[in-house]
Amino acid sequence: MRIAVAKETRAGETRVALVPELVGKLTALGYSVVVEPGAGAGALHADEQYVAAGAEVSEQALEGAALVVSVNPLDPGRVRMLPPGTATVSFLPVNQSLDLVADLRDCGVTAFAMELVPRISRAQSMDALSSQSLVSGYRCAIVAAGLLHRFFPLNMTAAGTIPPAQVVVLGAGVAGLQAIATAKRLGAVVKAYDVRAAAAEEIRSMGAQSIDLELETLEGTGGYAREMTEDRAARQRDLLTPYIAAADALITTAAVPGRQAPMLVTAEMVEQMSPGSVVVDLAAESGGNVEGSLPGQVVRIGHAQVWGGANVPAQMPGPASRLYAQNVVNLVTLMTRDGGFAPDFEDEIVLGSCVTHGGVVRHEPTRLALE
Numbered sequence: 001m002r003i004a005v006a007k008e009t010r011a012g013e014t015r016v017a018l019v020p021e022l023v024g025k026l027t028a029l030g031y032s033v034v035v036e037p038g039a040g041a042g043a044l045h046a047d048e049q050y051v052a053a054g055a056e057v058s059e060q061a062l063e064g065a066a067l068v069v070s071v072n073p074l075d076p077g078r079v080r081m082l083p084p085g086t087a088t089v090s091f092l093p094v095n096q097s098l099d100l101v102a103d104l105r106d107c108g109v110t111a112f113a114m115e116l117v118p119r120i121s122r123a124q125s126m127d128a129l130s131s132q133s134l135v136s137g138y139r140c141a142i143v144a145a146g147l148l149h150r151f152f153p154l155n156m157t158a159a160g161t162i163p164p165a166q167v168v169v170l171g172a173g174v175a176g177l178q179a180i181a182t183a184k185r186l187g188a189v190v191k192a193y194d195v196r197a198a199a200a201e202e203i204r205s206m207g208a209q210s211i212d213l214e215l216e217t218l219e220g221t222g223g224y225a226r227e228m229t230e231d232r233a234a235r236q237r238d239l240l241t242p243y244i245a246a247a248d249a250l251i252t253t254a255a256v257p258g259r260q261a262p263m264l265v266t267a268e269m270v271e272q273m274s275p276g277s278v279v280v281d282l283a284a285e286s287g288g289n290v291e292g293s294l295p296g297q298v299v300r301i302g303h304a305q306v307w308g309g310a311n312v313p314a315q316m317p318g319p320a321s322r323l324y325a326q327n328v329v330n331l332v333t334l335m336t337r338d339g340g341f342a343p344d345f346e347d348e349i350v351l352g353s354c355v356t357h358g359g360v361v362r363h364e365p366t367r368l369a370l371e
């Protein structure tokens with residue numbers, strides 16, 4: 001049975017769904033692996049490396065494939081060329097891809113969405129949201145350190161003492177905790193805030209100070225946050241203002257599943273930051289945690305440079321692809337029986353991540369949205 005690795009077509013995408021190092025994991029399961037030419041180029045993996053690892057490289061990789069793996073969903077033109085019964089594994093943001101989901105359904109494609117893999121212990125090794133957030137969080141701290149024209153660590157020298165940078169992180173999920181850990185390793189003094197009660201302990205375990213605003217916590221389901229009321233949001237902004245005004249670098253990573261990113265910081269709050277300060281908004285693409293941030297751009301608000309994230313994992317394509325590929329290989333392994341791709345729809349991971357199968361939309365909220 002053939003697994004095809006698609007070349008990404010999304011503008012600016014540098015990642016690839018399978019790295020040469022992991023080709024052997026799929027061939028050992030009994031698959032043949034065929035890679036589209038140049039698929040790994042953005043992540044610095046040459047076609048020859050795939051061949052040396054046991055894959056074939058071909059323009060016709062998708063023809064005859066039982067499964068096509070990619071980072072972003074295939075574009076509609078390519079979906080319509082897939083024979084019924086073909087499976088796809090990729091990120092598939094269903095809320096923003098209803099037309100594509102309808103195409104996948106109508107073409108009889110079995111489509112799995114990496115972001116729908118249930119966040120249960122057994123599925124941790126397949127959790128691509130976490131692996132890519134890890135990359136994003138690290139990158140946010142490095143970007144903040146790079147934009148800030150001063151030291152992160154304390155420096156005590158014969159020429160005098162330079163105090164460490166003050167960093168504030170808002171949102172302490174997977175990305176935020178990684179941003180905290182990275183800023184701490186660089187020597188900054190870090191304070192962080194999250195609406196979930198459990199996050200306070202996690203922030204402290206990273207060696208940062210957990211900001212306590214004495215507001216009600218907002219736990220949702222599955223370990224995620226709940227949306228704030230406008231009253232609470234306003235109160236949170238008021239209480240955070242002095243922390244942000246005192247920060248040299250502010251990093252925001254807050255998100256609520258299925259919603260626009262919460263707006264946590266107004267332009268007026270940023271205007272109170274000192275000359276030379278830096279804001280990094282990881283959520284810029286999904287609405288922004290910071291008023292006025294723009295994805296893929298650095299804008300000036302008051303005295304601060306405000307950097308807006310745009311496909312941040314693609315800025316570190318090597319490790320992001322390696323981690324994503326391992327998540328995909330683990331999911332494919334779960335769906336393999338007797339050397340063939342045979343997903344067991346009784347399995348909660350298979351069922352949870354399936355969007356379309358057999359001409360039907362299996363993901364209930366998406367099915368309802370399409371009616």
Ligand code: NAD
Pocket residue numbers: 119120121123124127129130133170171172173174175176193194195196199222223224225226228253254255256257262264
């Ligand atoms: P996410 O990307 O949806 O959100 C990022 C963070 O923003 C979250 O910590 C959230 O609480 C926070 N946030 C939301 N609104 C906020 C606001 N108004 N102000 C400040 N912060 C706000 O979440 P994520 O990072 O993907 O995951 C969050 C948590 O889910 C993890 O820390 C973990 O506890 C849990 N999780 C569990 C598993 C598992 O069990 N396998 C896997 C991954 C994550």
